[in-house]
Amino acid sequence: EAGVAQSPRYKIIEKRQSVAFWCNPISGHATLYWYQQILGQGPKLLIQFQNNGVVDDSQLPKDRFSAERLKGVDSTLKIQPAKLEDSAVYLCASSSRGGGTTDTQYFGPGTRLTVL
Amino acid sequence: GQQLNQSPQSMFIQEGEDVSMNCTSSSIFNTWLWYKQEPGEGPVLLIALYKAGELTSNGRLTAQFGITRKDSFLNISASIPSDVGIYFCAGSKDRNSGYALNFGKGTSLLVTP
Numbered sequence: 001e002a003g004v005a006q007s008p009r010y011k012i013i014e015k016r017q018s019v020a021f022w023c024n025p026i027s028g029h030a031t032l033y034w035y036q037q038i039l040g041q042g043p044k045l046l047i048q049f050q051n052n053g054v055v056d057d058s059q060l061p062k063d064r065f066s067a068e069r070l071k072g073v074d075s076t077l078k079i080q081p082a083k084l085e086d087s088a089v090y091l092c093a094s095s096s097r098g099g100g101t102t103d104t105q106y107f108g109p110g111t112r113l114t115v116l
Numbered sequence: 117g118q119q120l121n122q123s124p125q126s127m128f129i130q131e132g133e134d135v136s137m138n139c140t141s142s143s144i145f146n147t148w149l150w151y152k153q154e155p156g157e158g159p160v161l162l163i164a165l166y167k168a169g170e171l172t173s174n175g176r177l178t179a180q181f182g183i184t185r186k187d188s189f190l191n192i193s194a195s196i197p198s199d200v201g202i203y204f205c206a207g208s209k210d211r212n213s214g215y216a217l218n219f220g221k222g223t224s225l226l227v228t229p
Contacts, residue, residue, distance in 0.1 A: 004158070041219075041221055042206070042219025043204075044219070109156065109157050
């Protein structure tokens with residue numbers, strides 16, 4: 001079974017530029033998550049989708065971050081405009097069911113973003 | 117999100133030693149999870165705990181869900197060099213919180229041969 005795919009793996013941009021990350025979850029997984037992991041920290045949830053609907057986006061900085069999962073499969077996370085403090089690894093995860101407490105999340109390798 | 121306090125921050129041990137790390141929170145969680153992350157990779161689930169007091173093993177790994185539901189520990193017995201990585205605890209609350217995972221800051225483990 002193929003795992004969670006993410007691209008690009010690395011991205012370097014200047015502040016105030018825009019950037020987009022792509023995630024393809026494990027086939028058939030209904031729930032998709034985007035996490036931000038700053039160096040030396042644990043992952044922090046940005047947004048959770050179930051199919052193509054948003055379940056939780058309470059920690060997404062909506063003035064600059066946006067995410068979509070239009071067909072309920074792959075997803076795109078965008079930052080516009082980027083700030084220095086957005087430098088982090090952006091992890092995508094997916095789970096098979098409705099995101100309940102027993103629903104295992106499988107993580108992709110992440111995209112490492114550096115904002116100069 | 118809820119802050120989880122994980123300790124120690126780092127450990128440097130010799131192959132064959134046992135390792136113990138823990139995680140505490142000021143609020144209750146319904147699920148405790150332990151993940152391992154290696155450089156350039158996403159976290160991988162090691163053990164999941166769903167009931168207060170539960171003790172679960174996975175090979176050389178053993179984890180427990182604290183009775184108060186505010187803490188958990190992970191033990192690794194007879195460590196080997198491939199145990200190197202960052203170990204994260206994570207807690208999940210309930211449906212009203214969207215089952216979001218709250219992660220600790222991690223314990224970095226280094227094992228020398």
